[in-house]
Amino acid sequence: MKHPYAFGGQFMPEILMTPIQTLSRNWNAMRNQVDFNQELDFLLKNYAGRPTPLTEVKNFAEVIDGPRIFLKREDLLHTGAHKINNALGQCLFAKRLGIKRIIAETGAGQHGVATATACAYLGLECVVYMGTKDIVRQKPNVNKMEILGAIIVPVTQGSATLKDAVNEALRDWSANYETSHYCLGSALGPYPYPLMVRTFQSVISLEIKEQIKTYTDRTPDLLVACLGGGSNAIGFFHHYIPVESVKLVGVEAGGLGVKSGHHAARFSGGSPGVFHGAYSYLLQDAEGQVLPTHSISAGLDYPSVGPDHAILHDSGRATYTDVIDKDALEAFHLLSRVEGIIPALESSHALAYV
Incomplete structure (x- = not known):
């Protein structure tokens, strides 16, 4: 079956095009740097617990x-799921760019916990958007994020689940992209996020x-x-x-x-x-x-x-x-x-x- 567009792309409102294009340039410049990958490998082995x-x-x-x-x-793995692989990668990437504030979304809570963990270790501020429906059914992970120092922002819009948390995280990033990095938790969203997450x-x-x-x-x-x-x-x-x-x-x-x-x-x-x-x-x-x-x-x-x-x-x-x-x-x-x-x-x- 053929479709009118190639899968993926950058279908973003104008307000988010500058942040996503800046992210693309920074990712392409850093993704193959030997010292970045060596530091990440060290963290995955000695902090996260790989293999x-x-x-x-x-x-x-x-x-x-x-x-x-x-x-x-x-x-x-440390934090109990695969999410730490990506969270450490993206947070280290952001820190090397001089960014000190990380935005994340979470549904089951695992990406939120992983991002809060990476931020605590790397000395970064962490803000996590989470639907109120998920906050109720994932209370233990909410408690962990708060213990780790993350700010939890409840999302009541829409179905109050993951898709709505993503919406609010993107809204935050569009207003604060010069000082914040949006640590997207899955292999979706606009390029380069699917590539970043797949890599990690x-x-x-x-x-x-x-x-x-x-x-x-x-x-x-x-x-x-x-x-x-x-x-x-x-x-x-x-x-x-x-x-x-x-x-x-x-x-x-x-x-x-x-x-x-x-x-x-x-x-x-x-x-x-x-x-x-x-x-x-x-x-x-x-x-x-x-x-x-x-x-x-x-x-x-x-x-x-x-x-x-x-x-x-x-x-x-x-x-x-x-x-x-x-x-x-x-x-x-x-x-x-x-x-x-x-x-x-x-x-x-x-x-x-x-």
């Missing part, structure tokens, strides 16, 4: 009568390519990741995209079922459109108005998806499906009870697919 283990879950595989299954344990998260698949050799001399047959905005999935897929023998599957939030209208399945329930500065797949009505989303997991509750995934979808390189809340919960409880590993509700969608 993370690759754990075979034999009990889980036996119960479901499945193949050999391995989990990439990003939950064992690609360490996940880079490690897997070496770690899998401990268990087998084969490449994996299948990589499965949950899919919200798409940062963990693109980092997980990145170094395997050229390896055609490896099947890539992204699992979206099926909510109460796509036919119910209460879901966040952008590929099966949406169509290409512009949202938050990028052209990608989007849940929208016939007039192009953004539709509400639903998921049991706050981190998957977003109406659009990163443009890299739109490209992988339309090229046929990756397959995208969805899992309903009920099945994700069943997978959550099963892994917890047979492996002693409590997964995130987001990751439980990928487990349910297996």
